Amino acid sequence: MPPTTPEFVAPFEALGRGDVARVGGKNASLGEMVGQLGARGVRVPPGFATTAEAYWRFLDHNALRPVIAEALSDLAGGRAALQDVGARIRQAILAAAWPEETADAILRAYSVLCARIGRIDADVAVRSSATAEDLPDASFAGQQESFLNIRGEDALLAACRRCYASLFTDRAISYRIAKGFDHMKVALSIGVQQMVRSDRAGAGVMFSIDTETGFDKVVLINAAWGLGETVVQGAVDPDEYQVFKPLLSEPGVQPILEKRLGAKAQKMIYAGPGEAPTRTTPTSRKEQSSYVLDDGEILSLARWACEIEAHYGCPMDMEWAKDGESGELFIVQARPETVQSRRSAGALNSYRILAKGAELARGLAIGDAVVSGRVCLIASPEEIGRFVDGAVLVTTSTDPDWVPIMKRAAAIVTDHGGRTSHAAIVSRELGLPAIVGTGDATQVLHDEQEITVSCAEGDQGFVYEGRAEFEVQALDAAGLPPTRTQVMLNLANPATAFRWWRLPADGVGLARMEFVVSNHIRVHPMALVRFDALKDEAARQAIAKLTEGYADRTEYFVDRLSRGLSRIAAAFHPKPVIIRMSDFKTNEYANLLGGAEFEPKEENPMLGFRGASRYYSPRYRDGFALECRAIARMRELMGFRNVVVMIPFCRSVGEADRVLQVMAENGLERGRGGLQVYVMCEIPANVVLAADFAQRFDGFSIGSNDLTQLTLGVDRDSGELAELFDEQDPAVKWMISQVLVAAHAAEAKVGICGEAPSNHPEFARFLVEGGIDSISVSPDSFVAVKQVVAAAEAAADAQSTPEPAV
Template sequence: MSDSKYVLWFKQIGKGDTARVGGKSANLGEMVNKVNVPVPPGFATTSEAYQQFLEYNKLKDLIKDTLTGLDTHDMRALAQAGNRIRSAIQRAEMPRNLEHQIIDAYKKLGVMVSQLNPLVAVRSSATAEDLPGASFAGQQDTYLNISGEKKVIQKVKDCYASLFTNRAISYRVDKGFSHFDVSLSVVFQKMVKSDTAVSGVMFTIDPDSGFNNVITINGSYGLGEYVVQGIVTPDEFIVFKPKMTIIEKKLGTKKVKLVRSKVGNSEKKVSKEDSSRFCLTDKQVNSLAEYGRKIEDHYRCPMDIEWALDGDTKKLYIVQARPETVHAVGDSNKLRKYVLEGKGKLLFSGLAIGRKISTGKVNIIKSASEIHKFKKGDVLVTKMTDPDWEPIMKIASAIVTDEGGRTSHAAIVSREMGVPCVVGSEVATSILKTGRMVTVDCSDGDGNVYGGVLKFRIDEKDLKTIPVTKTDVMINLGEPNQAFSLAKLPVKGVGLAREEFIILSEVKAHPMKLISDGKSELYTNALATGIGKICAAFYPRPVIVRLSDFKTDEYRTLDGGDKFEPEEDNPMIGWRGSSRYYDKDFLPA
C-alpha cells in the first residue's frame, strides 16, 4: 500500500482493498500484480477521496434528507430525488488537495504511456459491487476517450454523481445496502484503441445454465459499451475448457459501432462486409480464452470479464474482471425445469436468457422517459435496455429486446433478477403491440415468444435425492441448446443423441439443398457444432450419436425438402435409415 490518501496505482492495490478502492479497481490491481494477463496501466481514487468530497461540500445532509422515506417504486419521485442529488454533486467544488493529487497522477500516466494529456477510460468503482448475488452491473457510469485535466476532474464528479442515478438508488434499496455504507472510487486507465478494432465481454462459464466447462466470448466492432449496453447483437464464441478448442461460433448482426470522434464518441455503421464476417480470428478467441482461464484459476470462481483489442498494436487487453454473481449463489443440486404445456402461434425467436417461462401483457417502452407508464407484471418490450431501466426490469414478468447478446446489460440483470428474457430478436418492437398478451418461453434454450397466454408447469427435483442404481442410466438428447442445462443430471452419459433433431434445430434446411446451393460447409459446421456441444456438456462421459432416421415426410418439412424427397404412402417402411445412406441420390449428404 502507498502512503497516498486519495490516489493509488494499480500496482499498489489488490482484491483485498475493495473497501478502499471498490471492486473494479481492486480487481484491476489484483490482475496487474498476481495474474499474468495484459492490463492497461492506470490508477484509482480512494473511498477517502469520495468522503472528503462529500464533507468538503456538506452534501451528506442533503442526500439523507432527499432519500429518507423515498418510495423507489414511485418512478416520478425516484427521478426527482436522484436528479436533485446528482445536480448538487456535479455543481460542487473539488477540494484543492484532492484535485492536485488526481492531476499529478494523470500527468504521470501520460509520461508512462508517452502521451501529453493521454486518452483514458474513466470508470466508477463502488465499494459495494461485484459481490456474490449483487453485481451492481452498470449501476454507475463509465466515460471513454477522456483527455485533459479539466475533463478528468469533471468526470470524477460525474462518477460520484452516478452513485445516485435512479437505478443505483433503487438497486441499493432492493439489495439492502445503506446509501451511506457505499463509497466510490474512480478508475483511470489508459484507453485501448478498440474503436478501430474490436471489444467485448467474456464469461468463464455458460452464463445461462451455469455450465462451467466452457468459456463464452461475445465481441463486436468498436468500443465495448455497445456490447455491454445491448445496442448491438455481437458474435459469440464458445470454447471448451478441457481441450481449449472452439466448439461453437455464432455470427452476430453487428450493424453499428461506437468510435471516437472529434467531440466525444459517435455511432458509425458497420460495412456489410465486416458485419458478415466474424470480428475475431480463431487465434484471438483462443488467446482470450486462455486469459479467461488464468483469471478464473487465480480467483477460483467463474468470472465476468471485459476485454478490448487495440487497433494500432493488435494486442488484446483485459480491462475489467469481476466474479460472476448469479450462479455463484445458486444451489447446483436443485433442478427446476419449466415445461410449456399449451400450444400457440410462434411469433418470433431470439436468444434465451435463463430457462424460465412467463406470461403477461406487452408494454413497449421506447425510452427512459416512458418508464413511469410501466406496470408490475407487464412484459417489457424495447429495442434495448440500459441501467436506467432497472427500476422497471425488476417488476417485469419478462423482458424482450430487439438487440443485444447473452452478455448485454439486459441479459445480466434479468439473470440476476430471475426474469425470463429474450434478446437479439431483431423484430420484437415491430411485431408486438402494447396490450397484447404473450408467453415468453426460454425453457428449452431458445427464446420463443408466442401469442396468447399458454399453460406451463414447473417441475422441481433435488438431485441429492435421486438414488444410485446398479444399471447405468443415460439420457436421450437431440437439442444441443439443452445440453449444458442437462449436464448436471446424475447420469452416465447420453445413450442416444439423435442427429435428426440436431438437423431440425441447428440446420433447418434439407442437406441436399444446402449442398446444391454450395453451402455444404454450413451443413457440416452445424452438425459438428451440435454434436460438439452435446459431447462437451457430458465430457468425459460417453455420448452415442445415431445418424438421422428421418422419414421422407419429415425431411420434406425442411427448407427445400420437397425437391429432394419422394411422396410415399407409408414413410415408416420407405426411404429411411440404412436404405437412404447407401443410396447414390443421398450419398453427398
Template structure:
C-alpha cells in the same frame, strides 16, 4: 493518499479503491506475467472522495437529502438523485487532489502528449459476490487532456447518485453514506476501431461450469451492454482448452447492425452509432485464435480468483492487441445450488407473437405493458411484462416490479439479460418485433423453458412447475442415460442425474440448424430449381464451400452436447431419415427417390455406401472426426442405424475408415442399433464387427409384429410389451452379454411401465435411455426393479 498506481493495488484494497479497481490492480500485478494483458492506469482513493465531500461541505447535506427518500414507492427518486448529483458537480477539487491526479496522468503519458484514457467509476461496495453494481455508475471513454480528465472524474463522483444506483443500494441493503467512489484511469484501448465484448467463465443461462461464453460487437461495447444489437457469441469448452485442442464448440454470428465509434468533439468523449458495413456484419469479430486467447485469459482469471467471473474485453483496432478491461465475480449462479432444479413446462401451445433469445428457464404470465422509456414507470403495475425496444441501466428501478421482460433488441449478455437473470425473471431479448407484434394491455405468456429460443404467446397458457432436488435421486446400478437431439437444451439437461447420452439424434441438428439436404450441398451446381439454389447460396454465404457449412454446423451441434456431458459417453446415431423426411430438407426432393413405404426402404446403413448418398455420409463422418480429433471430445461414440446384414455392417465400417473414422483409432467405438430381427438372430456375428448394441424398441416391435408404426389404422396393435418383442429383446441382451459387448435400450416403455424396467434389469441390460421428461420416472422404476431383483435373490 489521494491516488494509487495499478501496480500498487491488490484485491484486498476494495475499501480503498472499490471492487473494479481492486480487481484491475490485482490482475495487472498477478496475471500480466501469465500473458493476460491489462491496460496500465491509476485510481483515486476512497479517502480522496471523503476529502472532496468534506472539503466542499456536502457530506451532511447528502445524508439529510437521502433521509427524505420515499422508500415505499420511490416517487421522489428522480428529484433526490438530481439534487445529489448537482451537489457533487457544484463542488471543487482541492489543489492537492488535482495535482495528485495530474501527476499520475503525466506518468501514464510516458513522454507522449495527452494520451487517451478511459475513466471508470468503482464504488467501494462494487463487484462483490452478491452484488455486481453492473452499469450503476458512469464510465467516460477516450478522454484526452488534463481539463477533460478532471471534469470526467467529478462526473464519476456524481454518478454514485444516479437514480439507478440509489435504488440498487436500497434494494441490496447498503447505507448510502457508507459508500465511497474511486475512479480508475486507464490507458485507452481503441476498440472503436476494433471490437469489444464481455465474457463469462460459466454458461450464463444454465450455470454450466465447463463453458466460457464470450460475446462481442464491432466498435465500443456500449451497444452490447445496452442490448441495442445482437452480438457474435462463442462457446469454449474448458477441459479441451486445457488440452490444447480447438475448444470452440459453438459459434453464433450476430447481426451487428451498428458500430459505436467516437464522434469528433472538443473532448473526444461523445459517441455515435454508424451502420456496420455488410462485409463486417457477415464476419465474426474475432478469429478462432483470438477467441482461444481470450478464453485462456478468462480461465486464468477464474483460476486466480477461484470463482466464476464476469469479464470485459476489448481489441485495439490500431495495434490489433487484445486486452481485459474489467473482471468481477459472476453474481447469478455462484450461490445457487445447481442440483436443485425447478422445471417449467408448457401444458399447451398458443399463437406465437414473437420469438427471441431466452434468458433463464422460467415461464411467466402477465399483462403486456409497452414502455418507451423509464419515464413511463407510472404505467407499470407489479407483475406486468415490460415490452420495449431496448433497456439500459436507467431501467433498473422498473425491472424489479416486472414479471418478465421482452425487448426488440439485445443479446444474452445485454444489460437487460444480466439484470433479468439476477432478478430471476424470464426475458426474451432480441426479438426484433416485440413492440409491433404485442398489444399493450393484452395478457401474454413468456416462455423461456423451450431451449435458447424464447417465445411470447397470446393469452394465458397453462404450465407446470416441478421442484426436484437431484441430490436426493439415487442412480441405479444399471446405467440411466438420456435421449437428446436439441443442443440448446444440453447444458440444462446435464444437471439431471444421468450416466451420459445413450442416443443423440443428429436429425434435429440437420433439420433445425443446417436445413439443407447434404447432397444439395455436395452437388450444388446440379440443382435445377433457381429459387432453392439462391436460398442455399444465401444460407451458406459466409463459408468457403457449401460442404464446409454442413460439417461446421453439424460438428457444433454435436460438440455442444458432447461437451455438456463430458467425460460421460455420448452415443451419436448417424442420420436415420427416411426418404420422405430427407426430401423435405431444402433441395432434398431432387436427390431422394420416391418410395411406397419409406419406413422399410432406403434408410440407415444402406444409404451410407450407396452412390446416392455416400458423399452426404462423408460429410457426417467429417463432422464426427472434427468433434473427436480437432475439438478433443473423445467421449463421442458412433452408432449405425437400420443395419440389415452383417455384410452391410462391414461395408459401412470400411467406408467410415476411408472417411477418417477408423474403429479403434483414438479409442473410437462403433455401435449398431438392434432394431431388426436379423440383428438379434445374428447378434454373435454382429458382435464381431461392432463394439456394442442399442435396442431400438419401436422399430424392433414394428418388424417383429409386421406393423407400420406410422399407421394410424394399426396403432391399436403396436405394443412394445408384446411377448414376441420382449422375447427378441431378452435374446439380444443374452447374446450381447455372452459376447462381452455393452447393450442398452432407447425407448419410452421403461418409464411408462415399471414391469418393463424390471424385465430389462432382470434380463441383464447395461443401460436404459430416456427422453428428458421421462428420465426421473424411469430412474424410479429402475431402482424399484433392482430392489425387487435383489430381494428375490436373497
C-alpha cells in the same frame, strides 16, 4: 507519531483484491490482475485509481455530507421523491470544487501514465468503482457511470467529478436501498485506465460460466465492433462464441462449440474534434457479415477466462477489448458472476408447452421458464407511471434506469441485446424470463395483448400469441441412489443440452443427428455436394444465402453439424455420448432444402431407403461422407473423444461391413483413436444374428419402438392397431432377452433408448433383471427411472442373497 499523509491515488500495480474498501471492487480487481496474472499472459491496460479517502476529502472540502444526508433523510421520510433527491445531490456534487491536494494527486498520476504510454494528453477510460460493488452477492451492474476517450487534465477532472455524482443516480440510490447498503458508508473510487483502441477493432463481454444454465465448463464470449459499451448496454446484437474449458489445454485441439454471427448494426467510436468524446455510427455490410474475432483470438480469451477464474476461485464476468492499432487483446474489467454460480444445484424445473398460439417473435432466451401475461410497451423509463405490475415489459433495450420497471415485470422482451446485455444480466438477477435481440418485438406486439413468453425450448426464446398451456415439473436430482445399470439421456436439441448438466446421468444414450440437420442446417447434404447441378431455383437462392461466407458449401454442413452436436458432447464430457448417424426417412429428407431432387418417392418410407442402406448407396454416399467429416472433426479437432457413433436400421452383416468400410474411408475407422461404433437393434435380424453383429460393433442399442413394430407386424402409427402395439409383449421381451445373452457372450454392451422404461416401471425392472447395461430416457423421466432402476437392483440383490442359517 505524526499523522500519515492521506493517499488519494494508487497505481494498479500497488493494488490487490484485498483493497475493495479502499478502491472498490472494480479497481481492486484490475490491480489484482495486473499484479498476479500478467505473468500468465493476461494483459490489462495500465492505469491508476483514486481512493475512498479522495472521495471523502472531496465531500468534506465542499461540506457535502450533511447536504447528502439531509436529502436522503427526506427520501426515507417520504418528504421528497427519488428523482428530486437524486437530482439535488448530483447537482451539489457537480457544482463542487476540487481540493487542491486531491486534484494535484490525480493530475500527477495522469502525467506518469501519459509518460508510460508515450503520449501527451493520452486518451483514457474513466470508470466508477464503488466500495460496495462487484461483490459475490451484488453485481451493481452499470449502477455508476463510465466515460471513454477522455483527454487532457481539465476533461479528466470533469469526468472524475461526474463519476462521483453518478454514485447518486436514481438507479444507484434505489439499488442500495434494495440491497440494504448504507448510502453514507459507500465511497466511490475512480479508475483511470489507458484506452484500448477498440473503436478500430472490437470489444465485448465474457463469462466463465454459461449464463443461462450455470454449466461451469464453458466460456461465453459476446463481441461487437467498436467500443464495448454497446454490448454492455444491449444496444447491438453481438456475435456469440462458446468454448469448452476442459479441452483448452490439449495441444492441437480447438473446442469452439458455437460461433453465432450477430447483426452488429452499429458501433461506438471516437468522435471528432469539438464533439462529445464518443459517437455511435452504423456498421458496414462487411462488418455485419464478419465475425469480430478469429478462432485464435476466441481461444486466447477463453484461456484467459480460465486463468482469471482459477485465480479468483469463482465464476467470473469480464469485459475485454481488442486494440485496432496493435492487434492485442486486453481484459479491462473482471468481477464475480452473481447469478448462476449461486443457484441451487439440487432442484430443476422442467417446463413443457402443451398447446400454444402462433409465433409472434423470437430471440435469445434468458432463463428457462414460461410466463403468460399482457404486453406493456414502454419506450423509455420516463413512462414508468403507466407500467402495469405483472405485465410483460416490451421495449427496444434497457439500461440501469430501467431497473425499477423491470422489478415489477413478469417477463421482459427487447428488440436488441445479447446474453451479456444489461437486460439479460438484470433479468437473471431478478429471476425473470426474458427474450432479447428479437429485432422487431416493439413493432409486432402491442399494449394489452395477451402473449406467452417461452424460454423453455433451448437457446431460442419464443413469444406466442395468447396464453399457452404448459406444465411445470419439479425434478430433484439431489440424493438419488447410485445404480450399476447406467441411466443415460436421450437428447436431440443441442440448445437444451446444457439445461440438464446437473442431472447425474451416465452420459447420452441417444443423440439424434436429425434435429441438428433439420433445424440448424436445413439443407439436404446432397444439395450442397451437387449445388451447381441443382434445378430448383428457389432452393438454390435459399441455400446460397444460408451458406454465405463459406467458400466450400459442404463446409457449411460439416461446420454446423459438428458444432451443434458438440454442445451435447460437452454437456456430459467425458462420459460417453452416442450419436446416431442420420435416420431420416425419404419423405423427411425430401423436405430439406433441395432435397426433393435427391429422394425417391416411396409408399412405405418406414421400411424403405433409410439408415445403413443409404450410407454406401450412390444416392447418398457423398452426403454420408459429410456426416462422417463432422464426427471426425468433433473427435479430432475439437477433442471430443467421448463421442460414440451408432448406425441405425442395419439389415444385414454384409450391409454392416459395407458401412464400416465407407466410414473408415471418411476418417471414422472403428478402434482408431478409441472410436467405438454401435448398432441399433431394431430389426429381428439384429437379434437372430446378434453374435455376428457383435463381431462388427462394440455395442447394441435397442430401439424398442421399431423392434416392437417389426416383431409384431404392427404399424406403430395405426390407430386401429394401437392396442396391439405393446413393447412388453412376450415376443418383444424374448427378443430383448436373446440379444442380451448373445451380446454379453461376445463382450458387447447393450442399452435401450426409448420411453418404455419411463412409461412402464415393470418394463424397467425386466431390463435390469436381464442385465441391460444402460437405459436411456428423456430428461424429464430421468429421476423417476433412476429410482425404479435402483429399486429393481435392490430387489434383485435381495433375491440373490441366501437366507441366513438358523
